[in-house]
Amino acid sequence: MAKLLKSGKLGERATRKVILMAVGIVGYGGYVPRYRIKVEDIARIWGEEGYRIKESLGVSEKSVPDLDEDAATMAVESARNAVRHAGISPQSIGALFVGSESHPYAVKPTATIVAEALGATPNLTAADLEFACKAGTTAIQCCMGMVSSDMIEHGLAIGSDTSQGRPSDTLEYTASAGAGAFIIGKENLVAEILGTYSYTTDTPDFWRRPSADFPSHGGRFTGEPAYFKHVVNATKGLMERMKFGPKDVDYVVFHQPNGKFPKEAAKILGIDVKKLEPGLLTPMIGNTYSAASMLGLAATLDVAKPGQHILMTSFGSGAGSDSFLIKVTDGIEKKRSRSVPLSTYINKREHLDYGQYVKFRKKLKSL
Amino acid sequence: MRRVAVVGVGLTKFGENWDHSFRDLITEAGIRALADANMSGADIDALYGGTMAAGRLIGQEHITALIADYMGLNPIPATRVEAACASGSVALRTGYMAVASGIHDHVVVGGVEKMTDVSTGEVASALGGAGDQEWELFMGATFPSLYALMAKRHMHEYGTTEEQMAQVAVKNHYNAARNKYAQYQKEITLETVMKSKVVSSPLKVFDCSPITDGAAVAILAPLEQARKYTDTPIEIVASAQASDKLALHSRESITRLDATMIAAKKAYAQANVEPKDIKVAEVHDCFTIAEIMAIEDLGFCRKGEGGKMTADGATALNSKISINTSGGLKGCGHPVGATGVKQIAEIVWQLRGQAEKRQVTGAEIGLTHNVGGSGATCVVHILKRTN
Amino acid sequence: MMNSSPSSWRRIPERYCLIGTSCETCKANYFPPRLICPKCRRKGKMVDKQYSGIGKVYSYSLVNVPPSGFEIEAPYVLALIELEEGPHLTAQVVDCEEKDVSIGAPVRMVFRKIQESGPHGLIHYGFKFVLSK
Numbered sequence: 096m097a098k099l100l101k102s103g104k105l106g107e108r109a110t111r112k113v114i115l116m117a118v119g120i121v122g123y124g125g126y127v128p129r130y131r132i133k134v135e136d137i138a139r140i141w142g143e144e145g146y147r148i149k150e151s152l153g154v155s156e157k158s159v160p161d162l163d164e165d166a167a168t169m170a171v172e173s174a175r176n177a178v179r180h181a182g183i184s185p186q187s188i189g190a191l192f193v194g195s196e197s198h199p200y201a202v203k204p205t206a207t208i209v210a211e212a213l214g215a216t217p218n219l220t221a222a223d224l225e226f227a228c229k230a231g232t233t234a235i236q237c238c239m240g241m242v243s244s245d246m247i248e249h250g251l252a253i254g255s256d257t258s259q260g261r262p263s264d265t266l267e268y269t270a271s272a273g274a275g276a277f278i279i280g281k282e283n284l285v286a287e288i289l290g291t292y293s294y295t296t297d298t299p300d301f302w303r304r305p306s307a308d309f310p311s312h313g314g315r316f317t318g319e320p321a322y323f324k325h326v327v328n329a330t331k332g333l334m335e336r337m338k339f340g341p342k343d344v345d346y347v348v349f350h351q352p353n354g355k356f357p358k359e360a361a362k363i364l365g366i367d368v369k370k371l372e373p374g375l376l377t378p379m380i381g382n383t384y385s386a387a388s389m390l391g392l393a394a395t396l397d398v399a400k401p402g403q404h405i406l407m408t409s410f411g412s413g414a415g416s417d418s419f420l421i422k423v424t425d426g427i428e429k430k431r432s433r434s435v436p437l438s439t440y441i442n443k444r445e446h447l448d449y450g451q452y453v454k455f456r457k458k459l460k461s462l
Numbered sequence: 463m464r465r466v467a468v469v470g471v472g473l474t475k476f477g478e479n480w481d482h483s484f485r486d487l488i489t490e491a492g493i494r495a496l497a498d499a500n501m502s503g504a505d506i507d508a509l510y511g512g513t514m515a516a517g518r519l520i521g522q523e524h525i526t527a528l529i530a531d532y533m534g535l536n537p538i539p540a541t542r543v544e545a546a547c548a549s550g551s552v553a554l555r556t557g558y559m560a561v562a563s564g565i566h567d568h569v570v571v572g573g574v575e576k577m578t579d580v581s582t583g584e585v586a587s588a589l590g591g592a593g594d595q596e597w598e599l600f601m602g603a604t605f606p607s608l609y610a611l612m613a614k615r616h617m618h619e620y621g622t623t624e625e626q627m628a629q630v631a632v633k634n635h636y637n638a639a640r641n642k643y644a645q646y647q648k649e650i651t652l653e654t655v656m657k658s659k660v661v662s663s664p665l666k667v668f669d670c671s672p673i674t675d676g677a678a679v680a681i682l683a684p685l686e687q688a689r690k691y692t693d694t695p696i697e698i699v700a701s702a703q704a705s706d707k708l709a710l711h712s713r714e715s716i717t718r719l720d721a722t723m724i725a726a727k728k729a730y731a732q733a734n735v736e737p738k739d740i741k742v743a744e745v746h747d748c749f750t751i752a753e754i755m756a757i758e759d760l761g762f763c764r765k766g767e768g769g770k771m772t773a774d775g776a777t778a779l780n781s782k783i784s785i786n787t788s789g790g791l792k793g794c795g796h797p798v799g800a801t802g803v804k805q806i807a808e809i810v811w812q813l814r815g816q817a818e819k820r821q822v823t824g825a826e827i828g829l830t831h832n833v834g835g836s837g838a839t840c841v842v843h844i845l846k847r848t849n
Numbered sequence: 850m851m852n853s854s855p856s857s858w859r860r861i862p863e864r865y866c867l868i869g870t871s872c873e874t875c876k877a878n879y880f881p882p883r884l885i886c887p888k889c890r891r892k893g894k895m896v897d898k899q900y901s902g903i904g905k906v907y908s909y910s911l912v913n914v915p916p917s918g919f920e921i922e923a924p925y926v927l928a929l930i931e932l933e934e935g936p937h938l939t940a941q942v943v944d945c946e947e948k949d950v951s952i953g954a955p956v957r958m959v960f961r962k963i964q965e966s967g968p969h970g971l972i973h974y975g976f977k978f979v980l981s982k
Contacts, residue, residue, distance in 0.1 A: 129944050161943060162922050163961040168974065171960040199972055208974060212865040212960050214899075454921070583917040590916060596860065597881045598939045600852070600973075601963060602912065602919045607927045610910035615929075618908070618952050662927075663911040663947065709881075711929050711937040716908065 118243045119284035120277050120421070122181020122430065125393040126172040126255075127273040127380050127440035130159040132452045134268050140449045141263045148268055153354020157271035157381025159447055159455050160257045166195040167205045169274035170255035171212040173386075177251065177276035178213060180434045182283070185215040189247025192237055193223050194230025194254045194385045201305065209253065219247075227301065227411025228350055230254060231275060231385045236291055236417060238279035250279040254385035261309035262458060269353055271381030275389030285427040286396060286405070289420040290337045294329035301412030312412075318356070322410055326350065326360045329416035330408045337420055341366040344420070345403040348374035348391035350410035352382045366406075373398045374407075379441055385411075392421075394437040401425045465685035466561045467695035468845065470499025471807035476676035476795035477645040484520050484576040485532045487677035491800075492533045492572060495679035499691045503533065506681075507566040509540040512553030512573040513799035518588035520576050529572055546592035547748060548834030549573060550802025551703075551841035554680060558701045561682050573803035574677035585673050589798065592835035594709035606670055606749065607662040608710050608836045613751035614664060616717045619766065622754060624664050626769030628655035630750035631668045631792055633778050638789025640779075640819035643804075645674050645795030669750040674795030678803035680810070685848065694814045699735075699827075700844035702728035708838045717766075721840035722759040722831065729842040730761075735827060737761035740844075741783060742812045742822040744805035746833035747790040753777075756831055757785060760842075784822040787812060802841065805830035813847040852966055857973050864975030867958060869936065871898035880936040902958030902976070904932040911947040918964045926950055930978055941977045949980060957981045 133156045135145030149155055160169070170193050178185055191213075193206040206221035224230040224237075231254020238250025255274035260266030279288075300321035303310035313321070326349055334340060347370040349357035354377050361368045374391030376383075383390055388409040395405055401423050408418040453459055472494025474487050482490070488511075496503065511526040522528065526540035543553040550573030557569040577585055590599040593608060616622045632652055638644035655668035681691075688695030704724040707713050713720070730736060737760060745760065747753035754768035762783055763771040771777060777785035788794045788808040791801055809828035811817045817825075830843045862868040869880030873894040877886060880900055886893030907929040915923035926942040928950070942950055943961060956978040963975045 161961075163943065163963070163977070165962060165972070167972075168960050168962060175960070208865075211861050212974070214866050457921075586914075586916050594939075596856075599916065601927070601939050601975075602915065602922070602925060602941055603927055603939055604912060604914065604916050606914065607910045607912045610912075611908040611927070611929055614910060615908040615952070659913070660911070661914045663913070665910075707887075709939065711939050716929070 117287055118239045118279060118281055119287035119424070121183060121249060121280040121283055122177050122278045122285065123393050123396060124173045124176025124180055124276045124435065125274065125390050125437045125440065126169045126176065127158050127390070127437070128160045128164055128169070129443055129445055130161060130447050130455065131156045131444045132159055132447050132449065136449050137268055152268055154269050154378050154381060156379065157269055158273055158383070159452055160272040162455055164257065164272070165199045166197045166255040166257055166274070167199050167208045169257070169272065170205065170209045170253045170276070173255065173274035173276040174209055174213055174251060174253055176435045177278050180430055181278040182430065182433060183249055183278060185213040186218065188213070188215045188249045188251050189219050190238055190241050190250040191215060191219055191221040192234035192252050194226060194234045195223070195256050196225055196227060196230070196384060197257045197259065198223055198225065227414040228384045228387060229409040229411030229414050229417055231389045232409035232417040232419070235277055235279060236293070239288060239291065242279050242281055248280060252277045252279060254389045256384035256386055258382065258384040259309050264309070266310065266312065269377065269382040271383050273380060273383030273386040273390050275386045275393050277389065283426055284424050285430055287422045287424055289422055290333065291417060291419045292329060292333040292336055293415060293417045294325050294332055295415035296325070297413060298325070299413050317412065321412060322352065322356055323360060323363065325416040326408050326410050327363050329418040330364055330406065333418040333420060339420065343404060344370065344406040346370050346373060346395045346399060346405045348388055348395055348405065348407040350388045350408065351375060351377040351391060354378040376441065390437060396423065396427065397434070397436045397438065399423045399427065401427055463562045464564055466558050466682055466698045467685045467688035467848070468680050468698065468806060468810050469683045469688050469691040469695055470495045470501065470681035471810045472498055472679045473643045473804060473807055474677045475643055476674050476797060478578050479675040480578065482675060484516065484522065484574060485528055487576060487675060488529050488572050488574040488679070489532050491677035491679040492570065495570070495681050499681040501568065501681060501691060503535050505568050506535055506538060506570050507568050508538055508560055509535055509570045509572065510543055510553040510557045511540065512543050512549030512802060513575055514544060514546050514549050515575070515588040515591060515798070518591070519585065520579055535570070545839040546834035547746070547796070547798045548802055548832045548839045548841050549799040550678065550804070551830065551832035551843065552802070552839065554803055554806055554843065555701045555703055555841055557682050558698055561684055567684060567687065569682045570679060571682060571803060572677060572679045573800035575797035575799040576675050577673045577797060578675050582673065597711070598709050604662060606665050609749040609751055610662040610665045611710060612716045612755065616751060616755065617664065619717050620769070622769035624656065625652065626773045627669055627750040627754060628652050629772045630747060630753045631655045633772065634747060634786050634790040634793040637779055637787050637820055638793025641789050641794060644789040644793055645672055646789065646793050665749055665751070671748045671791035671796035674797040676795060676797035676800045676804070678800045678807050680803050680806050695848050696810045696813050697846050697848050698843060699846045700729035700732035700842065702732060703839070703841045706838050708835070710836050718755060718759050719833065719837035719840060721837055722756060722833065722842070725840045725842040726760045729844050733844040733846070735844065739827055740829045741827065742787060742809065742825045743783060743785055743829040743831065744788060744790070744808050745785055745831040747786055747792050748796060748833070750792065752833065753785065753790065760829070760831060779820055780823055787817060787820045787822060802830070802832040805832060806843065806845070809845045813845060852964070852971070852973055854971060857971060865960070867900040867902050867976055869898045869900055870895045878935045880932060880938050898934070900932050900934055904930045904956055904978070906942065906950060906952055906954045906956060907931040907937055908952060909942065909950050928978070930956060942980065943977045944979045955981045
């Protein structure tokens with residue numbers, strides 16, 4: 096594969112690289128809260144037919160954070176799993192980024208909370224990213240750059256969200272909670288990141304103003320001009336630049352706002368939808384926003400074998416898409432025993448009714 | 463060291479005293495105690511006041527200056543003593559030491575708490591200050607929950623049952639119904655306790671002492687002068703105090719209070735008596751499990767048998783040993799700073815033969831046991847009628 | 850609640866990471882940390898001790914009547930946890946119901962919100978525990 100991208104499409108900078116020195120994933124971890132609410136139970140409240148909504152979204156239930164959980168606590172849980180899996184000292188983490196659109200504070204960093212809880216302070220740099228649902232994968236790219244330039248030994252990229260949905264809005268059926276954490280480094284890799292490419296435009300299909308409790312969205316506008324355009328172009332861009340095709344990858348992970356979009360994107364790209372299966376979690380846990388593609392990647396790595404290739408493309412509304420080509424290394428088997436498989440969290444679940452859910456998400460104004 | 467006697471005691475009614483302020487309560491109890499001792503304010507040399515949380519509950523600190531002022535006792539020295547729920551007993555012990563040492567002759571000791579001027583939540587937070595704010599309360603612990611942890615472990619180690627704990631409440635309400643000063647004047651059944659709402663499992667509402675306003679005052683004098691003021695001086699034959707780790711989690715065991723065991727051992731030695739010599743005792747039953755642990759730690763039964771002893775009726779009025787004839791903290795009420803002094807008043811009345819419908823026949827030696835927080839302070843006094 | 854920024858901040862190592870102390874003289878482990886060993890006093894030498902966060906339930910209670918600040922979380926399980934290194938501490942056990950908990954049940958530490966200083970104040974994080982298989 097070429098080290099430098101050849102001239103891109105019109106308007107793209109010819110100097111952009113897609114491939115780096117050997118950089119990859121040293122360890123990873125995920126976290127999904129224990130509580131779930133079924134789509135049917137939300138639909139019943141609003142007089143909708145649950146089976147239709149379940150069918151049209153391809154989602155049967157979603158995760159709900161406990162009252163004492165937020166993006167910071169979930170980030171810590173996932174990061175602790177990642178550090179244990181990687182087998183590294185927290186003090187070797189030189190950069191820590193937390194991507195979220197539900198940071199617990201409007202002003203006061205999350206990443207420092209996580210760094211303290213990991214015992215990674217004070218010799219590191221850290222930052223919070225807010226970049227719609229792709230903030231976590233953007234954090235991976237930041238870490239890749241810093242690791243490959245030898246600024247740091249290990250970078251920790253986290254996507255964590257307790258996403259919000261206005262009662263009765265379509266988002267309410269899918270907006271869920273979870274966190275994924277990846278430790279990026281050069282040695283003892285479980286998977287090598289062969290290259291990454293981003294496709295970025297301002298396409299306002301989803302937003303929340305500072306004073307608003309819940310986000311607004313563009314309805315069907317979130318589909319073709321937003322999700323599909325960016326996911327497809329980022330993926331195609333990476334394929335073209337790195338000269339591989341749908342058949343060269345064993346697994347595919349796409350951002351997954353619902354259970355349907357990733358499959359449609361795969362079809363557009365000529366990818367066998369079966370390759371999505373291990374990483375398509377939204378049908379069971381809903382849309383974990385910044386964590387969605389990262390958790391999909393974690394679940395895929397849980398089953399992937401050395402030598403297999405994984406394609407991951409994230410998407411953030413108004414943010415664009417990051418596409419990655421990842422090759423699983425022999426190192427993955429050695430670290431299996433230290434990992435907490437994502438299935439542990441996905442299978443351990445307790446259902447709430449809508450009243451409990453309203454309390455848990457503090458949707459009553461008087462709470 | 464001089465021998466010390468209690469020559470006068472006085473209480474307010476315990477309960478929700480909406481029409482009494484903090485200063486009204488302590489003044490009323492003080493007047494009664496002085497009248498009981500046939501003394502005038504001019505006879506008093508020093509004042510010690512025990513209150514736990516006046517700062518949180520009524521926004522007032524410097525409370526012994528207030529008490530001395532409103533009791534017309536200026537300019538005598540007036541000193542506040544604080545040891546959570548044991549504040550009253552520690553104040554009494556401080557007064558005892560002042561008289562015994564010869565520094566002061568006539569000392570007034572007051573205990574008082576005004577708890578109903580704030581919400582229940584604020585009371586709970588204020589009382590929480592008796593525990594470890596940073597490592598217990600911060601985590602969501604409450605006082606009932608700390609005693610619930612002890613109860614659960616006691617059940618685990620000794621097979622104590624919820625019914626046995628409930629029997630403590632039934633007995634103490636029975637006694638309270640025979641004490642005109644008590645907050646509760648009604649007897650209750652086992653079923654009432656067992657069916658009451660769970661506060662912190664396994665403890666239910668009726669396992670818990672209530673929120674109470676009240677004050678208690680005792681007047682101390684050297685024994686050799688006591689007959690000037692009373693025909694039946696009651697001598698303080700032992701005054702012992704011990705401390706323990708503040709937080710429950712730092713203790714070696716949570717099914718006993720080491721501070722109680724140590725203070726009791728010292729007190730028995732000072733008084734030269736044994737547990738079997740005690741016929742009446744006021745023990746710290748802030749929760750029913752606390753009384754069960756107290757009668758074990760004080761040596762009235764073997765460790766682990768407090769529940770059985772209670773259920774067998776051996777602690778009822780005029781049984782083997784009459785425990786909490788006042789109704790205890792559970793039935794009489796628990797104005798925290800006042801409790802330790804109230805226990806003294808009850809034993810004084812019992813030893814004088816003035817305990818009316820709850821009189822223990824032939825009571826000559828009595829014991830008080832007062833605990834601060836979850837057991838980090840414990841004070842034991844032994845009182846004896848001098849003939 | 851009595852939680853100011855400095856009082857919460859100075860407890861971060863303990864509450865976030867379960868760092869306590871150990872006495873090099875008598876080898877006793879302490880959590881929460883202490884400046885002096887109560888057994889050895891000035892003869893003791895206290896050093897930081899990282900606890901694993903693994904332990905078991907020593908005693909527990911379901912708190913139905915919470916203190917202010919914990920109203921929305923109630924009822925919750927409060928427990929004394931016996932850490933595998935010896936010390937006991939007070940913490941909530943989450944992700945479970947009272948009937949799932951028993952004395953001796955194995956637990957491990959998780960990171961959760963403990964309380965908030967109102968809607969405009971700081972969020973105080975720290976350790977809680979979950980039942981481990």
